[in-house]
Amino acid sequence: LAGAKSSLFYQAFRIIQEMRDATDNLYPAIAVWENVMGAFSTNDRMDFRAVLSAFSDTEVPMPPSGRWGNAGMVRGGTPDVCWRLMDAQYWAGSRRLARRQRIFVVADFGGRRAADILFKPRPMLPLPPPCGEGGRTAAEGDRTASFETGRQIPVTHPFQCFRMRGAAKRQEETAFRNSFGLPTDPFPTLLASDVTPFAFWYEGDPKGGCIRFLTETESERLMGLPEGWTKYGADGMEIRPLQRYKALGNAIALPCADYIMAGIYEVLADRAGKEE
Structure with a gap:
């Protein structure tokens, strides 16, 4: 965590600590940190150790293997800290999402619920509502409807x-x-920094295919976002395609x-119910 950008x-x-001091340690009750998979290995794997130590308010030792596992926890004090590597492609349900491996660290300042947040199995949330002129959702994993209506089946590489x-x-x-x-x-x-190309054709007609780039809408679908999510800025003005691609390249996958x-x-609602 050396360098100018690490100050973020x-x-x-610092903001988390000041908020807790100002609210008599009530808020924030939970903090989430997200970063790329490479954070496990930067600075001889010491950067991730520094993150865990900062959140857990204790000196976290390196694992005996010298490498950080894809999931783990720091127990014994407050806050309770857990981490997990999540890949968006496995959280898509029937949708097709892009591969996107990200580390998530959850720190619970009010109990020992980090594992319940990060490791507990729970059902996937429903798909976004249909949008666009065709009124279709982004989840087109079932080929049956295409066959029944005589539509062509797209193939992508x-x-x-x-x-x-x-x-x-x-x-x-x-x-x-x-x-x-x-x-x-x-x-x-x-x-x-880049837009991914792919080969595209319709089933049974490979010679009629082409190589093309993802559209902004297709990129939104691959992140699990509703169509048009990045189309307009806060000022209501339409955002340029290049800036939309950049925003999506820096975004978090919605299903994760x-x-x-x-x-x-779930854990906050459960706590509120017990206090009533």
Whole structure:
């Protein structure tokens, strides 16, 4: 956590501490920290240790293996701290979401409920309502309706651009072909700095296909967001496509956020019910 940008974390944590001091340790009751998977390994894996130590208000030792697990907890004091690596592609239900691995740390300042928030199985929240001119939702995993109405079945091959560039640089033909992906593969992580291309055609007509980029609406769907979510700014003005791509590349996948917020609501509502 060295460098100018790291001050954002410490400033955020300072705000949490000042809020708790000002409210006699009532608020915030729970804090959530989210970051990329690489936070496990930066600065010889010491950065993530610093995050856990800051939240748990204790010196957290490195694990015996020298590596952070994809899930874990810091127990024994206050706050109660748990972390978990979540990949959006597995939280999509019937939808197709992009691969997006993110670390979530939950700190419970009022009890030992972090594990209930982050590890408890709970049902997926319902899909966003239909939107757009066709009135269709973003979840089109069932082919039955397409067959019944005679519509063509789209086929997509998402390109793994990082693998593709590496294979091209090393002139590895097999690895380059493998980077073209399969129809069952998840879309690679959406980036703020790049737009992912993919091969597209209709089933039975591969020669009529093309290589194209995701539209802004398709990118929103891959993040689990309602269509048009990034179309307008707070001032009501339409946002340029490039800025929408950047926003989506920096966004949190909605199903993962839904799961965590549902857990927070559940434990806070349970506490409120017991206090009545």
